[in-house]
Amino acid sequence: MSMIKVTVIDREGEAHELDAPTDMGMNMMELCKSAELPVEGTCGGMAMCASCHMYVKSHHDLPEKSGDEEDMLDEAFHVTGESRLGCQIHLAEDLEGLVVQLAPVG
């Protein structure tokens, strides 16, 4: 199994270093849920709910946002230039050391 390390900062400011498999087709929303971090993922990863909104704090070159992701973030609260939908961040080897912070709810 291929693993990378990613860090998720929760809404209390606590950093959680997680082992993230890169060969299971997982995304950041699913990883957070499996680590029991408070990410709802209400739409199941369809870019339709923004409950997986997170800020990318590290300088990784993520793939461009899809139209669906852009549209959903347009409607979300607390959006910044670092905003992404966690379900659209697919775990891959080049994300080693990724740091994200969970966006506030609502």
Ligand code: FES
């Ligand atoms: S889980 Fe719904 S937009 Fe990501």
